[in-house]
Amino acid sequence: MGVGSSKNRVDAWEKVTGQAKYTADLMPQNLYTAKVVHSTIANGWVKSFDLEEALKVPGVVKIVTCFDVPDIQFPTPGHPWSVEKAHQDIKDRKLLNRRVRMYGDDIAAVIAEDDIAARRAADKIKVEYEEYPVILDPEASMKEGAPLLHEEKPGNVIAHTSFVLGDGSFEEAACEEGLTVIEKEYRTQPVQHCHIEVPVSYAYMEKGRIVIVTSTQIPHIVRRVVSQALGIPIGQIRVIKPYIGGGFGNKQDVLYEPLNAFLCTQAGGHGVRLELSREETLGCTRVRHAFTWKIKGAVREDGTLVARKYEAYSNQGAYASHAHAIAANAANIFKQLYQDEKVLESDSYTVYTNLMTGGAMRGYGIPQGDFVTECVADDLARAVGMDPLEFRLKNCVKEGYRDPHLGIAFHSYGLKACIEKGREYIRWEEKRKAYENQSGPVRRGVGMAIFNYKTGVYPISLETSSCRMVLNQDGSMQLFMGATEIGQGADTVFTQMAAEITGITEDRIHIETVQDTDTTPFDTGAYASRQTYVSGKAVKKTGELFKQRILEYAAFKLKLPCGDMPSEEDTGAGASEAAEACAESSAWKRLDIKENQVIDKASGEVLLSLAALAEEALYSLEKSVHITAETTSHCKENSFASGVCFAEVEVDMPVGKIRILDIINVHDSGKLINPSLAKAQVHGGMSMGIGYALSEELLVDEKTGRPLNANLLDYKIPTAMDTPDLHTDFVEMDDPTGPFGNKALGEPPTIPVAPAIRNAVLHATGIAFDSLPLSPQKLVERFMKEGMIGAESGKLKGGETHV
DSSP states (O other): OOTTSOOOOTTHHHHHHTOSOBGGGGOOTTOEEEEEEEOSSSSEEEEEEEOHHHHTSTTEEEEEETTTSOSOOBOOBOOOOOSSGGGSOOOOBOSSOSEEOSTTOEEEEEEESSHHHHHHHHHHOEEEEEEOOOOOOHHHHHSTTOOOSOTTSGGGEEEEEEEEEESSOHHHHTTSTTOEEEEEEEEEOOBOOOOSSOOEEEEEEETTEEEEEEOOSOHHHHHHHHHHHHTOOGGGEEEEEOBOOOOTTGGGBOOSHHHHHHHHHHTTTOOEEEEOOHHHHHHHSOBBOEEEEEEEEEEOTTOOEEEEEEEEEEEEESSOTTTHHHHHHHHHHHHHHBOOSSEEEEEEEEEEOSSOOBOOOTTTTHHHHHHHHHHHHHHHHHHTTOOHHHHHHHHBOOTTOBOTTTOOBOSSOOHHHHHHHHHHHHTHHHHHHHTTTOOSSEEEEEEEEEEEEOSSOTTTSOOEEEEEEEEOTTSOEEEEESSOOSSSSHHHHHHHHHHHHHOOOGGGEEEOOSEETTTSOOBOOSOTTOIIIIIHHHHHHHHHHHHHHHHHHHHHHTTOTTOOOOOHHHHOOOHHHHHHHHHHHTGGGGEEEETTEEEETTTOOEEEEHHHHHHHHHHOSSOOOOOEEEEEEEOOOOBOEEEEEEEEEEEEGGGTEEEEEEEEEEEEOBSOSOHHHHHHHHHHHHHHHHHHHHTOOOOBOTTTOOBSOOSTTTSOOOOTTTOOOOEEEEOOOOOTTSTTSBOOOSSGGGTTHHHHHHHHHHHHHSOOOOBSOOOHHHHHHHHHHTTSBOSSTTBBTTSOBOO
């Protein structure tokens, strides 16, 4: 029972049998359907609409355009709100936009009696535009004369941050005699989350309030943003989050809930459903930010990292969303993972373009930052002929490290132990030697990449979470969390935590999966690998208070010598005062709860069942007490998780095919709450990292900005046939800041996979690929350019034919 055991998921049966109710399963039959009309240009203005033919379509209720919505700009990212204006998210979006900034921008919406009518009407709407040139590259967008996308941000630069660690400049440090200096550019691509359930919601009015049922990671934040977008009090809004079919950060943005709420008011309060297609999801919601870097590095012949210079351009796309937080995070891992002997210079730019809007995605900028960091590490090691593993051991972040800007530290440190475990598993030295000096069309290599990742967002932003526990009449517990289950297993680990603290077994703990902002305790939501750490603290704090209150009543019931407490009739005191008097006597401290029984702590003797106690507490004529507990945990701690990925690959050069022969992630995530769930989390993250490395990329037409592969046929995510056996291991260390010695695990598994694969290809072929994905076309073109294969398909240099 409790923490550390591989308990089955509490929602497993409902999900595998189809009994779990998602947003679409809960929709009433009489809902209207809304269809968003998207722009067919990427940059310009909407001049006018011709709605005449659209309004003739039978079943159309109303058409709302960008000229009809409130003139209110609002933010969309799932961040805690700041009471300090300087730290508030950028308000640059409207419900519908006259100023078009991306292909597929939201410019109008049709409300109709059914989906067919809505689609037909949307297709008949004619739009007149004033069109501007399309800009998809951040550096081009920054140039003088480029069209301004948002008047509030001159030069299209959302933010520029810089720092210097050490003395002097890179150029000064690089003047040292005998240094090897590299200067390179690296790139990563935009990719999409590809959660199974598309963004879907429905909204209706009840008693003058708007009720929104939606698939979201952040129900309490959705409530606040809808309030801001519509300009109405937050108390007039209720948000309900049912089961959710994945989010990976896309649903950490408030996507279409504000528009859905507004459309419902335009339909007289009648319920309106708004469900995106897969094509809209890929092309019109959020993507992982594309990055371009210009990097310089200087290393001594003995492998000592002397200095680096980091210059990053984050492609934000059309709207701010999470904005510069992504670029700042990417720069942080470049800073944190290796310490330069002399100096590190860093500049980061986040820039508006006409690309799809960049938002949160699993890892929040760290997969991009780790790619460039670990490519540079391998490239520097190779430049001085040093084993890349030994280069990392020599230069990587050390035990006791504390970030000089954020103050976040390794309160427990298992990075080097992770490296050693992975080294042994992959048989590093043996394979590095075996794969030297290869020839022929098919070559093999092994590569690695390390990472670190903070747990939650403190001190950058607020970390707060609440929990409520209620004792039912049968002695079971009702557990309410504001933290959201989005498929990652949060409800299961919260149940285990509650069992660990209270002594009530998991089968007697009933966690409420559905979050309802009218009744659910406050929590900012599922993101930043925070919930087991931050919300876990709330479970622990509440569980301790809940248990105390149960034992206080048990002490009264058992008439322990706290003991001769006067009755309410004698004193006029209420039940809570009586319980406090018992608590003050400390008699309850002689008791404990074990497997749903109240026991004597010293002897272990069973004194009373929780079922009997609960019934007595609720129905006693002498002292009726409704035993509940609710607390808030304001987290002001953070700790780094870390780990490594090792990959062994086979590269078929004439066809540009990379096959993963073996791959392992080794993680330091503190103590594991549920080892089976931890392993599953790592497997899911690794699969996402493989897609990022090898095949995934959202392509757009360079002239028009139109997405070219916004569907799951042309957008290539790995299938079961593409995914190798995935191996995991852990270095378990008790982290003193975690509620149960635990720290981040949700996002980290994705982070090191792509650079590990890239570095394995470098070992196999001697070619450093400095951009993602490592697609067959990219590989073949590069091998041809390097003269490693002939222009005629299937032939190696020298005429050797690939069979």
